[in-house]
Each structure stands twice: as C-alpha cells, then as structure tokens.
C-alpha cells in the first residue's frame with residue numbers, strides 16, 4: 099500500500115490537532131491530520147464553551163492571551179462564525195475566603211490585561227440584580243466571552259482543509275513508531291502515514307501514545323457534567339461561575355444567543371475511555387439543580403431539557419503536556435488539557451506550529467514540558 | 480431471597496397486564512406512570528368529574544377498556560402505584576423518578592418498560608401554523624377534555640389512527656373537511672394477506688372508512704401534501720395537496736390533525752443502554768428484544784408499543800409475556816402452555832403489524848422533496864434548507880453530527896418528533912441509506928425536568 103506522506107503527521111483531531119494543522123499550513127508546512135472519529139467530536143465539541151482567561155494559572159496567561167487574539171478574529175481567520183459572545187466573565191463567592199481568593203488572583207494577574215474589577219456585595223447585587231442574596235462578593239472581567247463548541251473545532255478543521263491540510267476522519271491510529279528518520283503511523287485498517295515530525299494531540303488518550311515512547315504521564319480521564327435549559331429571553335450578560343470549596347459544589351453557567359442557559363457543575367464522573375463514552379450521573383445533575391438557584395434564584399422557574407458530558411484528561415499537577423518529547427527527536431505533544439483547553443485551542447495550535455516550524459516559541463510553555471514526569475518512566479512498572 | 484424489586488414504567492394495557500401477571504405469581508411490583516390515572520393512551524381514563532359512559536368514550540373498545548380498568552382497580556392494594564410520576568433517567572441499575580418536584584432513585588432487579596408510543600410525524604410546509612396538531616393530541620383533546628381542535632378539520636397523514644380519530648371526531652359532531660391519506664389504495668390490497676391475520680380488526684377498519692364516507696366526508700388516498708396555508712396571526716386556513724392523479728386540490732379548514740402512524744417511546748431503553756436495530760419495513764430504529772421482550776441488557780424488559788407498535792391488544796399480550804420473562808429469569812414458575820399460547824397470539828399480531836407497515840408506508844420520499852423553506856424541527860424552527868446546508872456544506876452525514884451543527888433535535892422534544900424526518904432529509908441530501916445516518920443518542924431527562932426539583936432525603 100502507498101504510504102501517505104507529509105512534513106508533519108498529527109494524531110488526534112480535537113481543537114488542538116485541528117488548530118495546529120491550520121497554523122502549520124499557514125506556514126507552508128505540509129500536514130496530515132488523523133482523527134479516529136470526526137473532527138472536534140470529543141472534548142472539543144461538547145465542552146461548556148467558555149473562552150475565559152480569568153481564573154487560569156498566571157503562568158498560562160501569555161498562552162491564553164495569544165489564543166484570545168485568534169478568538170477575536172475567528173471569522174476572519176477560520177472563515178466561519180461560531181457564536182462568539184463577548185459578554186464578560188463573572189466570578190462570585192459566598193464567603194470571605196472566596197472573596198480573598200478572588201482578590202488575590204486579581205492582584206496576581208493584574209498585568210495581563212483582563213481588566214478585572216472586584217465587586218462588593220452591594221455593587222454586585224446592584225449591577226447583576228438577578229444574583230442570589232447569599233453571594234457576598236464578585237470579580238468581573240469585562241472582555242471575556244464564550245463560543246459554540248459544537249461549531250468551533252469542526253470549523254477550524256474545515257479551514258485547515260481549505261488551506262491544504264490532508265485530514266483523515268474515521269481513522270483510528272493503532273501504532274506510532276520511529277522508523278529511521280521517519281515516524282510511521284499505522285491505522286486500524288492498515289493504512290500507513292509517514293512524516294519526519296509527529297505531533298500527538300490525542301486528548302485524554304494521549305498517554306497511550308506517549309507511554310509507548312517511554313514517556314508515561316500521570317493522567318486520569320474524567321467527565322464534567324453539563325445540562326441545558328429550554329430557551330428563554332436573553333437576560334444574563336456575563337458567563338458566571340461560583341467559587342466552591344469542593345468540586346461537587348461548583349456551578350457555572352452561560353446563556354447562548356438562542357436563549358438556552360448551559361449549566362455545568364456537580365463534579366466529575368469517571369469515563370469509559372475504550373468505548374469513548376462519558377456518562378452523566380443523575381445525582382450530580384440533581385446537585386447542580388440544587389446549587390444553581392443559590393447563584394441565580396430564577397433558575398427555579400426553568401427546566402432542563404438535556405444533559406451531557408465529555409472526556410477530558412486530568413493531569414496530576416493540573417498542567418497539560420505541551421512541547422517536544424524529552425526522548426524522541428521529532429516527536430511533539432499537546433494533550434492533557436483539562437477544564438480550560440477550549441479557550442487555549444487556537445493558541446496551542448499557533449504555538450505548536452511555530453515550535454515545529456522554527457524550533458522555538460515566543461510564548462513560554464516550559465511548565466508543560468513532558469520531561470517533568472521523567473522519573474515516572476524510570477520507575478519499574 | 481428477599482422480594483425482588485420489580486418496577487414497571489407505564490400503566491397502559493401492557494403495564495397493567497404485566498403487573499397483573501407478576502402479582503398473580505406473588506410479587507409486588509411498583510407501577511409508575513406520568514399520567515394522573517391508569518389506562519395508558521388508548522384506554523385513557525377521563526378526569527374524576529367527567530361521567531361519559533364507556534361506550535361513548537371507547538366505542539368498539541369499551542369492553543376492553545372497562546376490563547383493563549377493573550383489573551387495575553383490583554390490583555391497587557397489591558402493587559405500589561405511583562401516578563403523576565415521571566421516570567426521567569436510568570443510571571447504575573436505578574430508575575430515577577420525579578413526583579411533585581421530588582426526585583428519587585429506585586433500585587431494581589427487573590425493570591419493565593411499557594412506555595407506549597407517540598405520533599410519528601412528517602413535516603409539511605406550513606405545519607408550524609397554530610391549528611396543526613398531531614393525531615394523538617387531537618384524540619386526547621377529544622377523549623380527556625371533550626373538545627375538538629377546530630371548527631373545520633382536515634385529517635392528513637396515513638395509518639389506521641388517521642381513520643379512527645377522524646371517525647371519532649365525526650361521531651362527536653365535529654365538522655371534518657377531508658381525510659387525506661398519503662398511502663395509495665393499491666398498497667392496502669397488496670397487504671391484505673398479512674392484514675387477514677386479524678380479520679376482525681381489518682373489518683373494523685374497513686367499517687371506519689365506510690362510515691366516514693357515509694358521513695359525506697371526502698376520503699382521498701395516494702395524495703402528496705404540498706402545503707398547509709395560513710397566517711402567523713390567525714393560524715391554519717387551508718391544506719393544499721396533489722391528488723393521486725397529480726391535480727392540486729385545496730381544502731379549507733381552521734385545524735389540521737396530522738400523523739403517520741406511531742413511533743415507540745424509546746428514550747428509557749436508550750438510557751438503560753439497550754441495543755437498537757434498524758428495521759427496514761418501517762425505516763426506524765427499534766430496541767433489540769427477544770420474543771418475550773428481553774432487551775440486550777440483563778434485567779431490562781420491554782413490552783407494548785414502547786417496544787414496537789403492535790397495538791393495544793398485543794400490548795396486553797406483550798405485558799404478560801414480559802412478566803413471564805421476568806418470572807423465568809427470577810427462577811419462578813410459569814406455565815409453559817400459557818407462554819406458548821401468548822407467543823402464538825403475538826406472532827399473528829406481528830404479521831398484522833407488517834401488513835400495516837406495507838399498507839400505510841412511512842412516506843420517506845416526502846422528506847426528500849420538502850422545500851428548503853419548510854420547517855423540520857419545530858422546537859428550534861430549523862428549516863429543511865438549513866439542515867441540508869450542514870449536510871452538504873459542512874459534511875455532517877450522521878444524525879448526531881447534523882444535530883450538533885444545525886440544532887435539529889435540540890429543542891424541548893429532543894428529536895422525538897423531528898428525528899425520523901430529519902434523518903430522511905439528511906440521508907437524501909447525503910445520498911446514503913437512512914440507516915447509515917444513525918439515530919439520535921438518547922439523553923436524559925426523558926421530559927423537561929424542573930430545576931426546582933430536589934433529591935429525596937433519606
């Protein structure tokens with residue numbers, strides 16, 4: 099069989115893989131993108147859709163800001179509208195400790211252009227009168243927004259195709275090996291793809307490939323729990339997230355242009371990685387339904403019409419793996435983004451393309467190098 | 480062994496007969512139904528303060544209705560009956576039910592889903608105008624509330640229910656403008672051998688058609704719906720069709736009752752992770768079951784129209800068969816003779832069902848010909864043109880992908896009403912067989928769930 103060839107082969111067509119393929123083409127690099135299902139069908143297509151920067155670790159803000167530039171010109175860059183709404187982001191808290199956390203973050207991240215404003219209880223309730231009386235403080239970031247995840251990664255994938263990327267959907271990769279100067283990538287049906295550079299953007303499944311190259315990472319797959327109300331007249335401005343003392347207690351919500359309100363929270367479920375299914379536990383749904391009206395009492399007058407979830411890889415240190423392999427020349431990784439990878443997607447693609455093309459990047463990503471887990475590989479199994 | 484925990488969802492003919500059989504074997508099942516009273520769809524009981532006699536309410540089926548109601552009345556202290564209770568989710572061998580905004584999780588050893596069917600709908604241009612109802616809704620208005628859906632009514636679609644509800648309206652004194660059937664008469668003739676599996680039901684049906692004609696109501700077969708004309712303010716004004724000779728004809732009306740036979744309510748089976756199979760004859764996905772209603776998931780059983788649409792009499796048989804399957808699996812005794820008898824009866828009903836599918840086919844080609852501006856998904860107001868765009872312009876050839884891109888099936892009904900037609904539109908636009916388009920994944924809740932709901936405190 100004739101092997102497909104390119105300068106770079108990418109395994110995994112979520113937002114990370116699709117965006118990298120796009121930006122590599124912009125740099126004139128030939129690229130093959132391989133996806134087991136359809137582009138953007140996993141985490142990238144089912145997430146909550148928040149493109150906020152506020153709340154991210156400070157070390158991630160340069161990358162997040164780089165990504166924001168792409169989001170702001172999404173249509174121009176990728177050719178399609180993905181319902182980006184820039185209505186700001188609001189964090190709210192119930193206790194003095196929450197207020198302290200928000201204030202501390204506002205202080206630490208003040209140089210990154212988020213425009214955060216701390217709001218006292220009075221200011222909060224005056225400005226957002228629909229909020230519940232238990233809330234005692236807030237932090238508002240006016241430039242943040244959200245977009246439609248069902249549309250975004252597929253749109254980037256189509257843009258990559260228009261730029262000349264070879265995209266293969268329904269192509270499950272069963273082996274990635276180094277063979278001489280090349281990577282030889284084998285699909286379940288026997289097709290073979292070759293390139294001198296390989297990038298692994300396989301999301302929650304990334305560890306399965308990195309481990310084969312002697313670079314296992316401590317990652318577990320989890321499923322955040324989502325639900326959505328019927329459409330109602332547009333009334334909520336900013337995407338809102340309440341601070342919580344335990345993951346189960348968390349609640350966040352945004353109203354899409356169509357009027358439905360998407361609510362996330364209630365903690366995570368474990369997932370079935372082999373069957374690629376993430377389930378919603380009804381107890382978690384009920385927990386969210388109990389907690390959401392504490393943030394916005396009017397929720398009690400609405401109904402939810404659908405629940406869903408998605409599969410994410412959670413790293414032990416909550417940081418993704420991004421950058422070159424520590425062991426294999428020509429091999430790169432960008433996976434294990436949890437909770438916040440949707441916003442980062444275009445930026446990660448931009449940075450990985452720059453790194454692969456030029457050998458360096460202007461955006462700091464050293465925190466994410468896979469070498470930090472090298473001792474794991476050294477330990478006997 | 481402790482009493483096995485057996486839950487039946489649905490108190491229609493299948494659920495009631497299932498409960499009866501289980502009680503006779505010494506079990507105490509829990510019976511859950513979202514309605515206020517038992518009886519299910521066909522034998523829906525009227526509100527307490529209504530006093531219409533059985534004969535008036537149920538016509539030829541009065542005897543069966545009364546028998547079912549009496550059976551259930553006699554079971555009342557031998558089962559745990561939870562009316563006005565919605566089963567909204569299944570997870571980890573627990574059924575999640577909600578009643579008066581309190582949700583509880585009910586563990587089960589056996590779950591029998593007797594969830595019945597709803598109308599199967601094919602869009603037509605203009606069906607979003609006020610005054611367009613499903614056949615089922617039209618019948619419920621009449622049965623439960625004793626009101627008609629309009630002053631002058633067109634019945635449009637196909638299947639036995641089209642004639643049944645039309646004649647019920649005529650009997651109730653309503654003005655029926657026409658009965659317009661998309662199935663050509665020839666199909667009925669060809670299906671005769673199979674339909675003869677139940678001669679009395681067949682005769683009954685022929686009698687209905689004759690009665691409608693005697694009442695002076697035009698009955699047209701082999702028609703093609705063109706458009707429901709109307710205005711957003713005043714609603715439906717007329718129905719435009721092409722008759723079997725290809726001539727356009729218009730019928731004045733202020734209401735349309737529309738339906739293309741029925742489709743099983745399968746979300747619970749889906750949430751229980753039962754396997755589904757595609758059935759060519761009716762062009763739809765059905766839960767996989769064995770002869771007695773065992774699904775692919777141990778401990779989960781299906782009976783009645785919620786399994787496949789065999790009708791009310793078969794639902795009673797199916798309920799008994801599923802109960803016997805439960806008893807067998809719990810290693811309790813069942814009468815083999817009775818089992819064989821029920822299976823044989825069910826087999827003849829299955830033959831009749833195939834006859835109906837042949838006589839009154841689902842008009843898939845209509846979805847293909849739907850004009851671009853016609854609405855497919857009424858909840859989200861998505862047109863056929865928009866759906867075709869995501870297929871042809873964005874490469875969505877699979878049902879869930881097309882839903883993600885277009886919102887078809889994302890509204891309040893969660894695709895229960897637009898799913899089948901949507902799949903046909905996608906299949907035609909993509910040039911693939913409809914089974915390749917797949918089916919919309921079932922997602923909880925089964926019906927909208929109030930955010931005010933709270934978990935039951937132990």
Ligand SMILES: Cc1cc2nc3c(=O)[nH]c(=O)nc-3n(C[C@H](O)[C@H](O)[C@H](O)COP(=O)(O)OP(=O)(O)OC[C@H]3O[C@@H](n4cnc5c(N)ncnc54)[C@H](O)[C@@H]3O)c2cc1C
Pocket residue numbers: 109110111112113114115132133134135136137138139140141142143144145146147148149150269270271272299300301302303304321322323324407408409410432433434435436437438439440441442
């Ligand atoms: C429910 C939920 C809510 C979230 N909310 C937000 C949010 O509001 N904001 C935010 O910024 N982030 C959010 N996230 C996180 C974000 O969605 C992810 O971090 C991001 O989408 C990860 O993108 P990815 O491309 O790495 O992974 P994915 O989208 O999972 O893509 C990886 C792809 O690799 C493919 N693949 C894996 N193995 C193979 C193989 N062997 N062969 C071929 N293909 C393979 C998979 O099929 C998959 O399509 C949320 C995530 C979830 C699940």
Ligand SMILES: Cc1cc2nc3c(=O)[nH]c(=O)nc-3n(C[C@H](O)[C@H](O)[C@H](O)COP(=O)(O)OP(=O)(O)OC[C@H]3O[C@@H](n4cnc5c(N)ncnc54)[C@H](O)[C@@H]3O)c2cc1C
Pocket residue numbers: 488489490491492493494511512513514518519520521522564565566567593594595596597598614615616618640643741744747782783784785789790791792794925
């Ligand atoms: C609109 C309509 C009109 C019909 N009219 C006729 C007719 O006139 N003549 C005729 O011969 N046949 C008619 N049929 C067919 C006939 O109703 C069925 O064959 C028969 O009722 C099937 O019995 P069943 O027990 O399977 O389901 P059903 O009688 O439909 O009973 C199902 C029960 O389950 C309950 N249920 C379903 N899901 C849930 C849930 N998630 N939680 C709680 N409860 C639930 C429902 O409330 C319902 O009471 C009609 C069907 C429909 C849909």
